[in-house]
Every structure is written in C-alpha cells, then in structure tokens.
Amino acid sequence: MTEEEVQKITDVVCPFCGCLCDDVEIDVANNKVVTTYNACTIGTTKFFSVNETEHRFTKPMLRKNGKFVPISWDEAIERAAKILLNAERPLLYGFSSTSNEAIGEGFKLAEEVGGVLDQTASVCHGPSVLAIQDVGRSAATLGEIRSRANVIVYWGSNPSAAHPRHMSRYSMFVRGFFREKGAKERTLIVVDPRNTDAAKLADIHIKVEQGKDYELVSAMRAALRGIEIPEMVAGIPKKDILEVLEIMKKAYFGVVFFGMGLTQTFGRHRNIDNAINLIRELNSYTKWIISPMRGHYNVTGAGTVWTWQTGYPMSIDFARGYPRYNPGEYCANDILVNGEADAALIIASDPGAHFPAKSIRHLAKIPVIAIEPHITPTTELAELILPPAIVGVETEGTAYRMDHVPIRLRKVVDAPDECLPDEVILERLTQKVRELKK
Numbered sequence: 001m002t003e004e005e006v007q008k009i010t011d012v013v014c015p016f017c018g019c020l021c022d023d024v025e026i027d028v029a030n031n032k033v034v035t036t037y038n039a040c041t042i043g044t045t046k047f048f049s050v051n052e053t054e055h056r057f058t059k060p061m062l063r064k065n066g067k068f069v070p071i072s073w074d075e076a077i078e079r080a081a082k083i084l085l086n087a088e089r090p091l092l093y094g095f096s097s098t099s100n101e102a103i104g105e106g107f108k109l110a111e112e113v114g115g116v117l118d119q120t121a122s123v124c125h126g127p128s129v130l131a132i133q134d135v136g137r138s139a140a141t142l143g144e145i146r147s148r149a150n151v152i153v154y155w156g157s158n159p160s161a162a163h164p165r166h167m168s169r170y171s172m173f174v175r176g177f178f179r180e181k182g183a184k185e186r187t188l189i190v191v192d193p194r195n196t197d198a199a200k201l202a203d204i205h206i207k208v209e210q211g212k213d214y215e216l217v218s219a220m221r222a223a224l225r226g227i228e229i230p231e232m233v234a235g236i237p238k239k240d241i242l243e244v245l246e247i248m249k250k251a252y253f254g255v256v257f258f259g260m261g262l263t264q265t266f267g268r269h270r271n272i273d274n275a276i277n278l279i280r281e282l283n284s285y286t287k288w289i290i291s292p293m294r295g296h297y298n299v300t301g302a303g304t305v306w307t308w309q310t311g312y313p314m315s316i317d318f319a320r321g322y323p324r325y326n327p328g329e330y331c332a333n334d335i336l337v338n339g340e341a342d343a344a345l346i347i348a349s350d351p352g353a354h355f356p357a358k359s360i361r362h363l364a365k366i367p368v369i370a371i372e373p374h375i376t377p378t379t380e381l382a383e384l385i386l387p388p389a390i391v392g393v394e395t396e397g398t399a400y401r402m403d404h405v406p407i408r409l410r411k412v413v414d415a416p417d418e419c420l421p422d423e424v425i426l427e428r429l430t431q432k433v434r435e436l437k438k
C-alpha cells in the first residue's frame with residue numbers, strides 16, 4: 001500500500017466513553033481503519049471494530065422460524081412501525097451511545113406511539129440525576145479542572161479501567177494553565193473499598209467499607225462543622241478523615257469525580273445528595289466542584305436533549321399523550337419486571353447483557369426491535385433488526401461530553417452495505433407511524 005493511498009484524518013472524537021477524547025488521529029485506506037493515534041485500547045478497539053463485518057448486521061433482518069432473513073428497509077420500517085403502534089405500552093430504551101440528533105428523534109417516536117422512553121442512566125447515574133435535581137451542584141468543565149485543580153478525588157470510580165485517558169487528559173497526569181508541573185502540583189485521593197488501579201496510583205487511598213459511603217460523607221460534613229466524630233467511621237480512623245479534610249480545606253481548586261461505587265451502592269441518590277452538600281460546605285473554605293463520571297459516550301446527551309424537549313431526562317411516559325416523569329415507575333426495568341411492556345425498541349444499548357434476569361425473561365416474551373450493528377445478547381431476543389451506521393466512525397453526529405460540553409463527532413469510513421444512521425432510521429419510523437395513524 002502506498003503512502004498516497006492512506007488518508008490521515010485528524011481531530012477525530014472517540015465515541016466510546018464520556019471523556020469524548022477529541023485528539024484522535026486515524027489512518028484510513030480502502031475504507032478500513034489502518035492505524036489509530038492517541039486513543040486508549042478501548043477506543044482503538046471500537047475504531048477497528050468497523051473493519052470486521054462477520055458479526056455485523058448490514059441489512060435489515062426479520063426472524064423467521066428462528067433464523068434471521070434479510071428484508072428490505074421499506075418492509076422493516078413498516079413492520080417496526082406496526083409493532084409499536086399495535087402495542088399498548090411500548091418501551092423505547094437505550095440511546096446513550098448515539099447522537100443527540102437520534103436522541104431527539106427518539107422522543108418524537110415515543111410521543112407518536114404513546115410509549116415509555118428511557119435511557120441507560122436509569123441503571124447507572126440515575127441517582128446522580130435525581131440528587132442534582134434536588135440540590136443542584138457546583139460544576140466546572142474538564143478544561144477548567146485540567147487548568148486549575150490541585151486536589152483530585154475519585155470516589156467510587158476507577159478511571160484506569162472505565163475512562164482510561166481521564167487522568168492523563170483532564171485531571172491528575174496533565175499539565176494545566178495554572179498547573180504547569182502537572183502531577184507534581186496535584187494530590188490524588190481515591191475513595192474505594194477495592195485496591196483498584198486508580199487506588200494504586202493515589203497519594204491517599206481511603207478504603208471505605210463497602211456500602212458505607214453515606215456514613216463517611218456525613219462524618220466529614222460533621223467534622224467540617226467542628227462536631228466531634230467517632231474514632232472509626234465506615235472503617236476509616238478519625239485521624240485519617242481529619243487529615244483528608246485538612247487537605248481538602250487547603251486546596252486551591254478541588255474536584256470530586258464520582259462513579260457507580262457511589263450511585264449504585266446502599267444509599268444511592270442520598271449518597272450523591274450528601275456528597276454534593278459536602279462540596280457546598282467545602283466552598284465556604286475554597287473552590288470545590290463535583291462531577292459524575294459518565295460512562296457511555298453520550299449518556300449525558302440523552303438526558304440533556306430530552307430535558308430540552310420534555311422537561312425530563314429519563315423514564316418518561318407518554319401514555320396520556322403528554323410527558324410524565326417518575327423514575328421507579330417508568331424506568332425500563334420497572335415496566336419490564338412488572339410485565340407492563342408489550343413491545344420494545346432497543347437502540348444503542350444492550351439490556352440483554354446487563355438487565356436483571358426477570359427483565360430479560362419478559363423481553364423474551366414480547367416483540368423486540370433492535371437498532372444494533374452487532375450480534376449481542378439483545379439481538380438474540382429480537383424479532384427485527386434495523387442495522388445502523390456507527391456514530392462517530394461511520395456517520396457524523398453531536399454528543400455531550402460528561403461535563404456537558406457538546407462536541408461534533410466525525411465520520412472516518414463509510415458504513416457497510418445498507419446500514420443507515422440511527423437518526424434516519426428513527427425519522428423514517430416516526431413518519432411511517434404517522435402515515436399508519438391517518
């Protein structure tokens with residue numbers, strides 16, 4: 001292959017995790033990804049995944065006698081529209097690994113079919129969303145954190161595994177405008193019951209007892225107000241708690257990044273509420289902010305776009321023709337476990353791999369439409385497959401980084417065969433539903 005045949009594409013955004021690293025460079029030849037630069041191993045794997053079409057759906061597929069057979073897009077769209085229209089309580093779920101444009105189209109479809117619209121936050125950072133709605137939060141962009149932060153706390157999150165470039169691009173191991181010496185000027189504190197890779201890098205590892213985060217945050221808040229705390233809280237000696245608090249009080253600019261170790265353990269949204277209030281109180285001493293470590297690359301976008309459109313970020317029911325919001329009643333798992341959903345459209349997520357067995361057992365009983373490029377546990381349950389182009393690799397789109405900064409994703413190769421962008425698939429489905437309703 002000559003050098004001329006290889007095209008270098010710069011400023012590519014990685015569509016994998018909420019970091020949305022926008023400094024990736026990719027060499028492409030003959031519509032294949034040849035080399036990636038700057039992406040971590042997870043991001044690199046995603047870019048290279050488009051070279052392989054053996055386990056890929058490249059045409060719409062209908063399950064007949066237990067096997068998938070290809071059908072035309074017109075037939076697939078009509079079948080999908082009828083499934084959703086004929087259902088009394090269709091569920092539209094996923095949306096966190098697609099573009100804002102597709103997320104917006106998902107709302108229109110849910111409204112037309114009177115369905116329940118939910119996204120993956122309901123099983124990850126949903127408690128953060130609820131807590132932030134309750135008490136607000138002190139926030140900053142990742143750029144500001146990179147420039148200013150000198151005390152960095154990861155609480156219940158392990159960026160080394162889930163967001164591999166987070167520490168090197170935005171927090172600990174990067175030089176910033178006011179932190180020219182990078183890590184030498186920063187202190188890393190990790191609060192985690194496990195000896196994670198991030199904990200091994202930390203200056204201080206607070207090995208909190210599993211599920212006792214609420215107690216630890218409460219003790220820190222009490223100590224901050226001068227109240228005497230017990231000798232041992234959540235497995236941490238009082239002297240260690242006071243030592244960490246002194247570091248936090250003396251920070252120039254501090255940040256707490258929190259993950260599912262805080263949102264999905266005992267206490268859930270009350271943990272986040274409490275942690276946000278700790279940060280609020282620390283702001284009496286110095287500048288502190290708190291930020292969720294969002295997983296899927298556009299889970300932030302799903303909540304943001306639906307909030308513009310309906311006022312609500314997730315778990316939205318359109319059964320009465322207008323949006324109603326009640327997490328705990330309209331989350332995907334609630335309506336599956338309760339056996340309410342009688343059809344499901346799953347996009348940009350894999351509940352078949354991640355939902356509890358009772359939800360999956362119900363999914364297996366109802367017609368499932370999967371907008372999904374690859375063979376997954378969810379497609380094993382599906383009756384109809386609508387094959388999408390992969391956003392950020394095979395088609396453009398906009399996504400929100402974990403700090404709510406919108407970033408335009410680039411296309412680097414053409415999608416195979418008949419794959420269409422999610423946005424186009426959802427738009428066509430909505431049009432067909434409107435036609436059939438006339």
Ligand code: SF4
Binds near residue numbers: 038039042163
């Ligand atoms: S850290 Fe996340 S966004 Fe950045 S390259 Fe890795 S997977 Fe992609």
